[in-house]
Amino acid sequence: MKLKAVIIGATITGFASAALAHDAPSCQTSRYVETDYTICKFDPSHDDIRQFLRDEDGDILGSFEAVNAQLAKSGEQLIFAMNGGMYHKDRAPVGLYRQDGETIAKIQTKASSGNFGLLPNGVFYNHQGQFGVSETKAFTQKSVFPDNATQSGPMLVINGKLHPKFNKGSASKKIRNGVGQTKTGEIVFVKSDTPVNFYDFASLFKDQLKTPNALYLDGVISRVYSAELGRNDFGAQMGPIIGVVKPKGQTQSHAQYIANEAVLITHGDSKIMFDPLPLSGFGVYPEPSFADTAKMMSGQGEYAGVDAVFISHAHRDHFSSAKMIAYLTSNPDVRLVAPKQALEMMQADKSWDETLQSRMTIIDMEAGDAAKDITIGDIKASAVRIPHAGWPAPKRAAVQNMVYRVTLDDGVTVIHMGDADPRRQHFIPHKTHWEAKRTDTAFPPYWFLTSAAGRYILENEMNVAKSIGIHVPLEIPDDLKNSGQDYFSESGETRELGE
């Protein structure tokens, strides 16, 4: 076996540079016939699907972390991965395994005990950019030596029909994963998140996902990695791994508008939200939809894997103590950064749980205080208190309104300003602080963009390259519409954030 040569993954396709910018999520969780599934769909004409087995020293990679570490050497990263075919005790593949045009293990065509030998079994392969899932006998008749291939078994669906040996209602329920190909060539990876028998698992591919051919990859040990879902299943060392690699050099950082001043920022694996759960828009400002709020609360879809939430100030069109307590309770990995006034509101709430406080960074600053640094894992932030708009009216001046500058994973830097007052005198004392780090994109309240002083502050005092206005009323002000400035007004809008 030529292990030395079998380095990282084989590059299977050239990808279009826009590949990962497409908006539809690749991975989704869904329920079908009383079973929960994670379903991830990729288009090999622009998604970079590869196989992984051993590192450059010939050692089994065996984990998503090891694959990511290997990819990192060439500035790459996994978007998605799953265990990709059965293996022996030493993690060497069972049945055919080819990578980068080399045969690592030979094809097996005989029936044998166990799932692999439950014929017909099959091969997931690709050759010169063309992907396929094929029953083994039909595959051997093609007599191609594909660039990459992994044999597994049994087949789940063969030319539109279920494997003949599956029994409806079988009591043999396990966590299972597999791969299918749609008529239009998309590759669909599925893992059941609750136990399922072969019949029902295969029926999902046949009837729901409409894949004429689908192959079982394994059961029990099944694991999924999805950067998008913030998912990295834990488990023992694996054999072959199939993964989708993020195009090189593409930062994949973007901002998604939720409502009012609520924005979701994603940079690779890092995710933060600003003011995500307002109590109300009072009929004047947009509110997150019910569906969006539910997704956020359950940490699903684009809201999966949020690292930290930042609260600008405790006004009700930015913050709800009850919702924030509920959110933190149901999303135990999320950290909160908030002014003391927001903490006090949560503490006064009947649903308050003081164990939540250990996950909070509470900011108690006066206007004029030097910037405070905040570090949460790969997220480096700073907070400055800038008076709320309407200053110096005492009620406004009393609000702890925070301006956060946040750098995600040494990549993209953003600023969120809450309801800052657009007077230079508040900003000048902090100029050196903001000068020390260029901000790619700021999200000022829109009144900064419709006033010359506001724009001047962003460019000069705050060292901001680009601004996107938020806190835009449902009825968009004419001066904003005519300003030529960029702003968010519709929930779900996104912008790429440059580095």
Ligand SMILES: [Zn+2]
């Ligand atoms: Zn406010």
